[in-house]
Structures are given as structure tokens and as C-alpha cells.
Amino acid sequence: MELLKDRIIRDGIIKDNNIIMVDSFLNHQLDIKLLNEIGKEFYKRFKDKDINKILTIEASGIAIAAITAQYFNVNVVFAKKTLSTNLDDNTYESKVFSYTKNETYTVRVAKKFLDEKDRILIVDDFLANGMALEGLIDIACQANAKIEGIGIVIEKGFQKGGDNIRKRGLDLESLVIIDEVKDKSITFRQ
Amino acid sequence: MELLKDRIIRDGIIKDNNIIMVDSFLNHQLDIKLLNEIGKEFYKRFKDKDINKILTIEASGIAIAAITAQYFNVNVVFAKKTLSTNLDDNTYESKVFSYTKNETYTVRVAKKFLDEKDRILIVDDFLANGMALEGLIDIACQANAKIEGIGIVIEKGFQKGGDNIRKRGLDLESLVIIDEVKDKSITFRQ
Numbered sequence: 001m002e003l004l005k006d007r008i009i010r011d012g013i014i015k016d017n018n019i020i021m022v023d024s025f026l027n028h029q030l031d032i033k034l035l036n037e038i039g040k041e042f043y044k045r046f047k048d049k050d051i052n053k054i055l056t057i058e059a060s061g062i063a064i065a066a067i068t069a070q071y072f073n074v075n076v077v078f079a080k081k082t083l084s085t086n087l088d089d090n091t092y093e094s095k096v097f098s099y100t101k102n103e104t105y106t107v108r109v110a111k112k113f114l115d116e117k118d119r120i121l122i123v124d125d126f127l128a129n130g131m132a133l134e135g136l137i138d139i140a141c142q143a144n145a146k147i148e149g150i151g152i153v154i155e156k157g158f159q160k161g162g163d164n165i166r167k168r169g170l171d172l173e174s175l176v177i178i179d180e181v182k183d184k185s186i187t188f189r190q
Numbered sequence: 191m192e193l194l195k196d197r198i199i200r201d202g203i204i205k206d207n208n209i210i211m212v213d214s215f216l217n218h219q220l221d222i223k224l225l226n227e228i229g230k231e232f233y234k235r236f237k238d239k240d241i242n243k244i245l246t247i248e249a250s251g252i253a254i255a256a257i258t259a260q261y262f263n264v265n266v267v268f269a270k271k272t273l274s275t276n277l278d279d280n281t282y283e284s285k286v287f288s289y290t291k292n293e294t295y296t297v298r299v300a301k302k303f304l305d306e307k308d309r310i311l312i313v314d315d316f317l318a319n320g321m322a323l324e325g326l327i328d329i330a331c332q333a334n335a336k337i338e339g340i341g342i343v344i345e346k347g348f349q350k351g352g353d354n355i356r357k358r359g360l361d362l363e364s365l366v367i368i369d370e371v372k373d374k375s376i377t378f379r380q
Contacts, residue, residue, distance in 0.1 A: 029300075032263075058252075069220070070257075110219075113213075113218065
């Protein structure tokens with residue numbers, strides 16, 4: 001997705017340890033026009049799948065999922081990272097280790113919102129080690145929901161998350177894949 | 191907003207301590223068509239204001255803000271509740287006490303995304319004691335941003351958050367105000 005590559009080159013900030021900050025348009029400040037283009041692109045790639053729900057994880061996945069859901073005309077469920085009195089007691093749970101926050105947390109989805117009749121598209125902003133995504137896949141498996149596809153905005157191809165998931169036969173599409181970050185310069189795949 | 195009242199009556203779940211769960215359509219599973227109607231209604235109420243940005247707080251505010259932002263043709267900034275390597279070091283901060291989670295947390299917005307040129311609409315899903323909203327207002331004040339309006343989906347009128355904010359002269363609009371929850375029955379204002 002050239003528009004997204006251009007935006008990452010223009011506004012992405014490369015920090016130490018290969019961290020690419022896209023907080024000016026994707027996960028702190030949100031460029032809604034760009035999110036609409038992302039939503040359209042996910043629809044283009046997955047429109048032939050029989051998707052009835054989009055699953056994502058708070059917080060950065062939510063805006064992408066909500067905007068994308070308009071094109072599929074489906075609802076969204078987002079996995080929660082914290083317990084709250086607003087969360088139903090009866091939940092699917094999965095443990096996730098976050099490298100960016102250096103901690104393990106539990107993600108939860110209320111059982112009443114995901115079951116064997118669901119045919120889901122999972123979306124998220126970033127895929128690196130794939131820990132958060134594995135948590136969502138685990139929850140979908142617990143629910144016996146069918147994973148029709150996985151849509152990622154930015155995949156770090158130099159980390160193993162994407163490859164591990166593709167090896168399992170899941171239909172993972174990343175809008176851009178970054179193969180290398182070196183000397184403050186980003187190399188995209190193809 | 192009658193559509194929203196009807197939905198709360200139909201699908202809201204009243205728990206102990208006056209907690210109303212709307213997790214099936216507003217803050218865990220998201221009814222995107224309903225969110226679009228909410229976005230249109232916020233636009234109707236605030237379209238004459240000179241709004242250039244929407245400010246909200248993770249996680250439940252994000253989908254509402256993103257969908258609403260399409261009608262205003264503006265971007266969104268969401269305040270973060272956790273530190274992360276993806277967050278810029280230079281932030282506005284405010285302490286917020288959460289009654290639903292029974293803990294104090296810090297909300298943060300990177301300074302580069304909010305300043306004295308901004309004319310913001312603040313949106314969130316719920317307003318009860320107003321703690322989260324006060325945190326957002328505090329951050330907007332630190333940034334010298336102008337608060338053009340505040341849009342809340344569901345206000346609990348029997349708690350003091352809304353009144354306190356209106357007394358300060360801020361233009362707070364709640365799409366529904368709940369005046370009483372008693373014997374598993376909800377009374378809406380007017």
C-alpha cells in the first residue's frame with residue numbers, strides 16, 4: 001500500500017531498538033482519512049471472505065477496526081487488557097507478553113460476543129513478535145470461531161510473528177511489511 | 191436521542207451499584223451502525239463550533255471518536271492510560287481516579303499533538319463522576335487548547351460529574367441522561 005509506505009517514510013520516527021513510532025497518524029493521533037483508506041484496502045483484500053465480525057485488541061486496534069467495519073458492514077469486538085466492573089465475568093482469556101511494555105497481561109473477550117457461528121477478521125496496527133495476535137487467535141480458537149483472515153497495518157518482517165502465523169495456514173495480509181530498519185532508513189518488502 | 195434510549199432499554203444490563211452494562215453495543219462489542227448515528231448526532235449538535243480535533247481517552251472512547259471524526263472531517267487524539275515505548279517522552283499528564291477499577295492512573299497526551307491552536311471536541315462513552323473527563327479537560331487546559339464542546343454518549347445524571355462540568359461554563363452535551371436506576375428500571379431525563 002504505497003500511500004501507507006509514503007506516510008511511514010514521511011512521518012514515522014525511528015527510535016533505538018528498531019522501534020518505529022507512527023504515533024502522529026496511527027496509534028496516538030489518528031489520521032481518520034488514512035484509516036478510511038486502510039479500511040478500504042482491508043475490504044479489497046478480504047471482501048470475498050464470509051466475514052461477520054471484526055476482532056481486535058485495545059487500544060490501538062480499535063479505531064482501525066471500527067473504521068474498517070463500516071466497509072464490511074459488521075460489528076467489532078475488542079479484547080480487553082484490564083479487568084473492570086464493565087466486563088462480564090464469563091470470558092475467554094489468553095496471556096500475552098508485551099515487549100514494548102515488558103510485562104505479561106491477560107486479554108479477555110466476553111464469551112457471549114464470540115462463538116462457533118462467528119467468521120472473523122482479526123485486525124491490529126502492528127505485528128512484530130506476534131504476541132498480541134497469538135492471544136487473539138487463541139481466544140478465537142477457544143470460541144471455535146472461524147478465522148477468515150488477519151489484517152495488519154504494519155508488519156515488521158524482520159521479526160518472526162508474521163512467519164509463524166503464516167506457517168499455520170492462516171490468511172495473514174499486512175498492508176506494508178518492513179524488512180529492515182538501519183541507519184534511520186526503512187526498507188519495505190517489494 | 192431516542193434510538194439510543196431504546197437500545198439501552200433493550201440491551202443494557204443493570205447490575206448492582208447502579209452499573210449499567212452496555213457492553214453488547216458500546217464498549218466491548220461495538221455496533222458500528224449505532225456508532226455512526228452517534229457520530230451524526232454529535233455533528234448535528236456541534237457542527238457550528240470551529241472544531242479541528244477530537245480528543246478522547248482509551249479504550250472505550252476511541253471507536254466513538256474515530257467514527258464521529260469522519261463527520262467533522264478532523265483527526266483524533268486519544269489520551270493513553272499506560273506508559274509504552276511507543277509514547278513520546280514529552281507529555282501532558284493528569285491523574286485520574288477510576289471508580290469502576292478502584293485505582294488511580296495517569297493519562298497522558300504527547301505535547302506535539304495538542305497546543306494552543308487546537309479547538310477541540312472531547313468525546314467519551316460514559317460520564318458519571320467525571321474523573322476521566324476532568325483529566326482530559328486538565329490536559330486541554332495545560333495545552334491551552336480551546337474546548338469547543340464535550341460530547342458524551344451516556345451520562346448518569348444522578349452522579350455529579352456532568353453538573354460540575356456544566357457549572358464551569360463548558361458546553362457539555364450528553365446524548366442520553368439517566369436520572370435514576372431503580373428496581374432494574376431506568377428513568378431517562380425528559
